[in-house]
Amino acid sequence: MNKTRFTVNGRQVTCEAEGRTLLVDYLRQQLRLTGTHVGCDTTQCGACMVHVDGKAMKSCTLLVAQLEGSDVTTIEGLAQGNGPHSVQAAFKEHHGLQCGFCTPGMIMSAVDMIRRHGEALTEDVIRHDLEGNICRCTGYVNIVKSIKAAAKDMSGQTP
Amino acid sequence: MHEFDYFKPPNVEAALKAATEADDPSFLSGGMTLLPTMKQRLAAPSTLVDVTGIESLRGIEPRGEQGLWIGAATTHFEVSASEVVSGFCSAVGTLAGGIGDPAVRHRGTIGGSVANNDPAADYPALILGMNAIVETSKRTIRGDEFFVGMFETALTDGEMITGFEFERPNRASYAKFPNPASRYAVVGVFVAEFANGSVRVAVTGAGSDGVFRWHAAEEALVDEFSERSVQNCPMEDVDMMSDIHAAADYRAALIRVMARRAIINTVRPKG
Numbered sequence: 400m401n402k403t404r405f406t407v408n409g410r411q412v413t414c415e416a417e418g419r420t421l422l423v424d425y426l427r428q429q430l431r432l433t434g435t436h437v438g439c440d441t442t443q444c445g446a447c448m449v450h451v452d453g454k455a456m457k458s459c460t461l462l463v464a465q466l467e468g469s470d471v472t473t474i475e476g477l478a479q480g481n482g483p484h485s486v487q488a489a490f491k492e493h494h495g496l497q498c499g500f501c502t503p504g505m506i507m508s509a510v511d512m513i514r515r516h517g518e519a520l521t522e523d524v525i526r527h528d529l530e531g532n533i534c535r536c537t538g539y540v541n542i543v544k545s546i547k548a549a550a551k552d553m554s555g556q557t558p
Numbered sequence: 559m560h561e562f563d564y565f566k567p568p569n570v571e572a573a574l575k576a577a578t579e580a581d582d583p584s585f586l587s588g589g590m591t592l593l594p595t596m597k598q599r600l601a602a603p604s605t606l607v608d609v610t611g612i613e614s615l616r617g618i619e620p621r622g623e624q625g626l627w628i629g630a631a632t633t634h635f636e637v638s639a640s641e642v643v644s645g646f647c648s649a650v651g652t653l654a655g656g657i658g659d660p661a662v663r664h665r666g667t668i669g670g671s672v673a674n675n676d677p678a679a680d681y682p683a684l685i686l687g688m689n690a691i692v693e694t695s696k697r698t699i700r701g702d703e704f705f706v707g708m709f710e711t712a713l714t715d716g717e718m719i720t721g722f723e724f725e726r727p728n729r730a731s732y733a734k735f736p737n738p739a740s741r742y743a744v745v746g747v748f749v750a751e752f753a754n755g756s757v758r759v760a761v762t763g764a765g766s767d768g769v770f771r772w773h774a775a776e777e778a779l780v781d782e783f784s785e786r787s788v789q790n791c792p793m794e795d796v797d798m799m800s801d802i803h804a805a806a807d808y809r810a811a812l813i814r815v816m817a818r819r820a821i822i823n824t825v826r827p828k829g
Contacts, residue, residue: 418562418606419559419560419562442590442594442662443740445659445661454635455660455664456664457665460590460594460665461589461593461665462564462589462606464564464566465566465589465608465610508660508661512660528659528660530658530660530741531661532659
């Protein structure tokens, strides 16, 4: 058993679990944060995307044990205050989803790429940086549109 | 995934000790290959020794006038975003920025990639193409001696990569034809020309024994550093991989195309 202390959405947590416990399983089954999805479970689809210390990572390929002292943010912790996060709002406005299964991961990746590129985020860069997220409805056109709009809306702000 | 013991030691000595005391240890860095492999039960180490907490394995530093050092546990993202790296040789950052996807680059490390020696990974082409010095917990190994075969390296049991040292090339470039799903190289070619006039051409993604040098192209490029030089020079006599992604003869043809692209893209590094 390993004891790991870290934060999830700003809240201090202590996980006592076998070394093989994956972050996504701990989030979903212990913390009941089921907005982080398991799509492929093989590090390809990006439905399980979370932020670890501010960087997008796939929670199906992280052990909880690796996270001692880290800050984890999930889709549930993205919005500050009452309203949705700007990227969530943009996905709603531009209908950046079809079935919605990949959406939490898309949004977590979108926030990460806006942080890295800011206003320089072109459609070409968005499409390249979405390589780690798969939408099996193939609804990419509106996803890209949503991210582009969010990047524009958020210019000058901290994402 | 089978159960295992997990340790995150603070320094190299403690990591080597933990590995020595375990039945079947494995060093864990970013885990972008090892963890998926363990989930499929293709690997089942008794103990994971996480090296990412070891401060001396992280970072990017100039070494002398013409050198660069990258710590083994430095992520692909850190390499791709580093101004020290882009000032040294832009091809290094470009190669790192083309590995996998952003989430993989945030976690995966140069040491993990090189130690694993996947036949389609990008970093082996850099290490061999630059004949970089691989620093380990025991010794230093040149790129030419490091890669032994598919997923095989000169590393011995319990030996850990600690960093890499590179000599600045006059000019270098990497071109790859990525698998559209995995972003691994179907074929990737790293071309570098050094101050003494020597040229190295390293090919990943194609060989059944992993990364290899294309010697005829190197000789042709010493005579004339131009894409025309590799147009007709004989292909290296190695066994090419053949799979659902590309047949052997197609890979051989792609090597020539990627080499041409790398040569055309080659720019003299700043400074």
